Amino acid sequence: MTFNREQLKGKPGFTVLEALFASAILALGLSGAVQLSMASMAANQTQQNLDLASGLVQDLAECWQVPSAFCNNQFQSSHNAIVLTNEAGVQFQRGWNTTALSTQGANPNLLQSLQISVQWSSPDLPNSAKELSWQIRRATTPAWVGL
């Protein structure tokens, strides 16, 4: 089957200009959509990291207040640091430091402070280090729980 120019004249179809214009709009729109998606993914990843860091901090802070064997063992030394990695390859470094605060009473450990810090950075952006700091205090005043 063959066509000549005369036969194609007056038939519906795309002109080069229309095709170029549509392609440009499509490219612009798609690049916008891709950028939006990337921003979403980046925000999501940042939040995931922050959530994980927050979880690590709160987990340790809770553990400090629970006199279980596991938690007591974790706080054998007054300061320490451990490194954890999530599935995205982000490394989280958690460190803590316990100090006794001075009070008027005879008990030097009556009021203690725990300073926790979690640092992390993306493997793709090594200079994008972030840190979450947390401080909590506890008094060793006992609770009366009955006989």
Place this chain on the structure above:
Amino acid sequence: MNQHSGMASLWSAICLVFITSLLGWITLRSVMSETRRSQQQLFAAQALASSESLLETAIAQIDSTYSGQDIAIDAGFWRNASSSQCPATLATPQWQCLKWTASNLGSFGGTIKALAWPESIDDANSFVLFTRDVRFAPHKVKITAQISLNSEQAGAGSRASLQQSLYIPISAPWTPPDVEPPLLDPTPKTPSTDCTPIEWRKLFGHVSPAQLKAISAAQLQNGLTTLSQPSRSIYWIDSPLTWTQSLGTQSSPVVLIFSDLACAIQCPQIASQAAIAGMIYFQSSNACQNSVALYTVNPAALQYAWPRGIDASRVQRVSGSWKNAGF
């Protein structure tokens, strides 16, 4: 119509791109809103941790003030307390309230050193409120810590409040006396035939003179009187002057103690018109020179609710009193 089909295809492409972009935008908004929610949850957790730190600091403040100290320190701790600092629901002389703010360095009187607050707290918008019922439970202090995060924190302005109660050693569990007191009779008493002073411990158990003196001082400072509602229950008297005031009722008996100081030479006389419903105790053997019995009724006025078997000599948290938010 055929001449416009190219334009229609172009419009279709534009619409598709627009819809795709719109979906992308909605997704981004959704992610950002989720991010904000998550951040606010983190700020709330940070505020809660800071209020817990302040609450623990306040507990340590009380523990360090009362532990191993003469109970007379109680008057120093509550020196700047007043009913006006109480929440509206507790603004009666029964309640003693002391607001501790970081900016008010003289919150506590005497030689009591105030502990430093956690650094994350906005000093201007945070406080600790110590509250106790000086009439019915002077041994129980409720601590409320309310904080706002300062501008150095990511969640600046986030607020949280916590409360917990403590037992303080201003009293002790009361045990029934070894001696059998006579029935209540609010009329003036005839001279006691037995001139041997009754030992303190037999009437007051483990409650010490210093503790009753401290409770008496707290009730006096808070404005409790025989006419107030509720009325004052403990009277510690150091003056040797004749006692002329009628005190107590059958339903609300008092404890009236004339101290060693009041009885230094001779214990004060009780005027004949003064009807005392409750217990009268003279700390000195000079008591026998007075025309009243040494005791008149079971000292219900000093029976405070202590848990059974507790060691009341130290500061302890009241189990189950920890509460998040609210007064």
